[in-house]
Amino acid sequence: MAKKGKADRQDKVARRATAENGPRIGVYVCHCGLNIDGSLDCEEVAKYASSLEGVVLAKDSMYTCSDAGQEQIKSDIREHNLNRVVVASCTPRLHEPTFRAACVEAGLNAYLFEMANIREHCSWVHLHDRQGATEKAKDLVKMSVARARLLQPQVETEVPITPRALVVGGGVAGIQAALDLADAGYKVYLVEKEASIGGRMAQIDKTFPTMDCSICILAPKMSEVGRHPNIELMTLSEVESVDGYIGNFHVRVKKKPRYVTDDCTYCGDCIKDCPQHMPNEFDCGLSTRRAIYSPFAQAVPATYLIDMDSCMNKHGIVACDRCYQACQHKCIDFSQQEEILDLDVGTIIVCTGSDVYDPTPLTELGYRRFPNVITSLEFERLINAGGPTGGNLIRPSDKTVPKSVGFLQCIGSRSKRSNPYCSNICCMNTIKDALLIREHWPDTKIYVFYMDIRAFGKGFEDLLMRARREGVVFIRGIPGEILQDDNSYSLKLIGENTLLSKLYEYEVDMVILSVGIEPRKDSAVVKRLLSLPSMADGFFMEAHPKLRPVDTPTGGIFLAGCAEGPKDIKDSVTQASAAASRANILMAKGKVTVEAITARIDPERCTGCGLCARVCPYGAILVDEETKVATVVEAACTGCGACCPECNFGAITMRHFEDHQILAQIDALAESDAGGKILAFCCNWCSYAGADFSGVSRIQYPAEVRIVRTMCSGRVDPKFVEYAFAKGIAAVLVSGCHIGDCHYINANSQTEKRVQRLWRKMARLGLNKERLRLAWISAAEGMRFSQEISALKEIVEKITPEEIEKGIEAFAPKRLPKGEHPDEATRPV
Amino acid sequence: MKFWRLPLDAEEQIIPVGRLFIIADRCKGCNFCIEFCPNKVLEASPDFNRKGYHPPVMKPNHECNNCGLCEVICPEFAIYSTVEEKRRFTEVDLVRYEEMSSGEGKGEQE
Structure with a gap:
């Protein structure tokens, strides 16, 4: 409650400040040592920024993210009564939280902060084009300032975290993660696809470099998992679906029957009479097993099981009961059925192996x-x-x-x-x-x-x-x-x-x-279920390769073991303990604030047509049939924004990514030399990260591109693209996660439909369709991003002024819905 | 194919091979044995028996393993099996394993 009170107070401060003074923006251009200053003129960019409307002060500093840099921002906020802050430095994926925290400490709402990415998207990718890079940096700052002017304070909601964890995969990483969390006092569900936990380590003879016997050191851990009161071990089980969000995941697990009850004493009488012989997968097919078997001697749980695919009774008719006859305790039960278990967990650790x-x-x-x-x-x-x-x-x-x-x-x-x-x-x-x-x-x-x-x-x-x-x-x-x-x-x-x-x-x-x-052949399934990004080689991708090596971009989901990349046992165990500790931090806190980037529907404008509800990947929009008004379930809304472009009545506001904020960015970039520029819409999770990756890898590409970040490509409204062409921008790139990999389940399928609709419209209007490009770029495809931009640059060079003019006429502003034009849209503050 | 190598203990395995006896003239064509045979080794013969039904026959290249289900369910006591011989684990079993693990059973789950 205290936190909410604070946020409210901040809210009021910000609103008052805005109302009294209009936007008072502070701009900070970071040199980042020579990382930025080495390829563009930071001083000039800062000087330029000070000339922009609403900017009260503009400074350049060596390291804005340093303590001194943050202190500077804080004291300026107080001294100059700033109500917006823009930092032009690295990617917001790295330091946005840092600067937001600094703003909050100085009494400014976190959502009144904006970042211009002039490192990954500018200095690093235009190392040898100082002129072009400086001009681009100016543009990026101008766009950020334009957006900052229209930013609104937002209040974040706080959600509780369920103190239970799910560990997917029972190899050595999964075992370690489960034990760590269980020892810390949390309930852990360990889901393993195979009949026993142990994974690859159980197959190996000795470990390097100490030549320890592999199973000898693993088996005690395995049996500890088996008997730990806080661990619920589910073998022969697979995750079927995962819904929810950080702290509140609903997981559905399908548990296949063993056909042998827990009374099994592991005596082995049953296997002798089984007539079905097949290669033993655990021994790589070098030995045989029967349809009733145990994968290896140290298996946990230590009971036999029947492989129904090869048992003669698979059609539900008991044709052969030789194992049942041989079992003295009569613990074979052919009537066991598949179970579906619904679990509520707060955190998930993915240890699916390789x-x-x-x-x-x-x-x-x-x-x-x-x-x-x-x-x-x-x-x-x-x-x-x-x-x-x-x-x-x-x-x-x-x-x-x-x-x-x-x-x-x-x-x-x-x-x-x-x-x-x-x-x-x-x-x-x-x-x-x-x-x-x-x-x-x-x-x-x-x-x-x-x-x-x-x-x-x-x-x-x-x-x-x-x-x-x-x-x-x-x-x-x-x-x-x-x-x-x-x-x-x-x-x-x-x-x-x-x-x-x-x-x-x-x-x-x-x-x-x-x-x-x-990567495991079935890793695509896990990837889809948890919407995890993966590298080009198929291993899951961490949130940051150096500083967040076990986090995934999705809050509350962590990685350990070979699922993240090839590694030895020691590294897997280290990573598993790290992941468990990260999960523990979340669960020990008990609550987490979620970003205030959710959709809101204006009941006055809504007609209850339900188009938005149809595209929502999370079913977070409910239409009341009686009142004919749609409402958003805020806890379920993840903020992709796929619903906004669907609304014909302008009833949906996507908080922090509002229409007029994005249009203002387009306006800013189109102010000068629009005919030579490329506007790129990048989704936060894949293509924006891909562009970051090309920066980190120093892959050079033409400096004409200006990137506008949206949370999902599904947020890109066709009217943004039309508006860009109406403003004379030469080419537009719409980019997002690969189809099937969308961070928001399938919101990017809407993007595809909308872009195709736009292409058809452009063809109808006699415009060059090549000016609009759609590309799926994953977070690991930095090279791909640069190729797309280079390809667009070639197209831009061929575009004649007449073509641009034709586009301006075709999409003239009269086609825009009323009230959307940023010049007239000064929202009530 | 997942496994291509004959397991090292293939020689030591003793797999029962059943021999089927079908008393064709008793059959009334209910097809229970064909339908319920867990190894799907039976099919209807194109020939008629004395009563005018198609009695079951072994499919070519298939092997009975003497589970005895047909004997139990046949209403006319027209079919039974005995263990005729025992054999070793061979490449045929590898192929059968592959069919079983990629076939209907697994297919549904994935």
Whole structure:
């Protein structure tokens, strides 16, 4: 309540200030060391800003985000009675919260602050065009000032956080995250798709660099999860749907039946009589299992289960009851049904893990053709005492111990033919495996064929040196081809030693392909359910690669383990504890304020047509059939703004992204040389972040583009585009998340429809359709963003003044609804 | 195909192979056995029996595993099976596994 009172007070201060003095704007242009000042003239930009309407003072400073810089803003607010603040510096995705907090401390409402992104979107992408960058920065500041003039104070709502967590995935990361949170006293739901928790770590024999037995250190943690009073373990379960928002997620989980009750004593009598045989997935198909089985000895929960896909009773008729007959405790129950569980949780940690690369497409290596070519995961099962051979390393072709083995590195990694990234763990895994062979069969000749050995972690180099000392031969250059001797099944490796520039031929008994890690095949499902962004390589993306490495852009959802990128066990555990701690912070606070960016409907103007309700991805708009008025459920509204363009009566206001605020930005950029400029609408989550990414990567593109940020591309009203053309702007880019990846479920499908409608209209009016471009750019596609802008620039160069003139006439302001023009629309304050 | 390698313990597996006995002339064509066979190894014969029905026959290249359901549900005592032989785990089982895990059962869930 105290907080709300404070916000109200701020509100009043701001309103009073605005009413009494009109906008009093302070502009701060940040040098950011040489990051900004190195490529454009900050002083000139600040001087220019001071000439803008409503600007009371404009300063440039070295580091505006520093304490001194923030203090300056605060004292200026008090001293000069500022009622709006504009900071021209880095991306709002980085420092908007910092500056907002400074404003709030000085008594200004957070929503009266505006940022101009002149670093990621300007200085970094126009490193060698000082003139162009300075002009662009001026424009960006002018647009921000124009928007700032019309900003309104907003009051944020506070929502409670449910003190329960959901952990998706029961690998080592999920286990650690669940245990940490459960120990902290929260109820944790751990959802695992497979029959047992443990994940990849349970399959591995030893861990590097300490050579600890993997299952020996994991099993105690697994059983702790099984018996922890705060953890509800759900195996054979998958998340079906996730609704809600930070602190208040409603999760639906589908739990498949085990067909074996909890009374199971794990005696194993049941499996002997099962007639259905199939390869055991846990052993990579190197052993068999029955339809009733347990994936491995240390499985948690320690009960058998029936794989109904392969059991004869899958059609609901008990054709075979041999397991039931064999079970002394009669704990087999064919009548079990699938359950749907509804959970309410406050935070979600995603630990869905990874798959291993399937080397079949690399045909020259002969995997699937030559029995003695195996993958590193198959090797782990072979050398594992709990594996199909009881820990005896044998050749699959004749079950003899190999006298010589070759490890091939970077299979499926660091190559244009497979995955371009380094899989992080394979080098050390191979060194560990080589030492294991050395330990058990000291006479084996071991060759490691590598590109580069990356031994970057604590204790890694020592292990590498030990392997060298113990006679493991490292050869730089991966074989170009493997041939098999059809009598002995031995393998001949042919390649080039790139250190000696000599061709080599080696004959070995067995080849181990050190395969890389890739995103899980079903990660697209998780991605869709939780609307998570992912990198170009398919791994989930963190909110900030350095400073928020376990957060996702969606509040309350965190990442850990290989779902975020290839990493070893130690890193997975570290990340899991970090994610648990982040979730703990939220839940310990018990409440969170959500941004006041939600839609409001003016009941006076609303006719209850229901068009807005139809496009709302969250069903947050309800139309009262009797009063014919639509209302927004504020807690459910996420602020995408897809509803606004739908309203024909101007009844919907999207708070903080109001029509006249966006139109004012367009006005500002069109004031001079509109015919040479590109207006880009970017959604906050994907394309704006993509543009940021191209800045961070210093990918250069033409300086003619000016970016207007909206929360979602669905907010982009066709009338904004028409208005831009009416103002003579040469080209417009509308960009958002890829279809299917929209941060707001599917709001960008509205964008697509609207742009297509605009194209049709432009064709009808005889305008060049190329002037309007639609692009889906993810947060990781910085290169894509720059390509889109370069393509538009080419189009802009070809556009004649006549064409521009034609556009101005076609979309002349008379077509705009009354009251929308920023010049006449000074909202009552 | 997910798994291509014969499991290392394939030799040690003993899989029962059933031999089906169909007394064709008793069949009245109810098709229970064809419909309910969990391994779907039966189909209606194109031939008629003495009563004018199409009795069941084994589909070519299919294998009974002697679960005995047909024997239980046949109203006319026209079908039964015995364990004729035992065999090892072979490539056929890999193919069957692939069909089962990618087939109807999993398909619905995904």
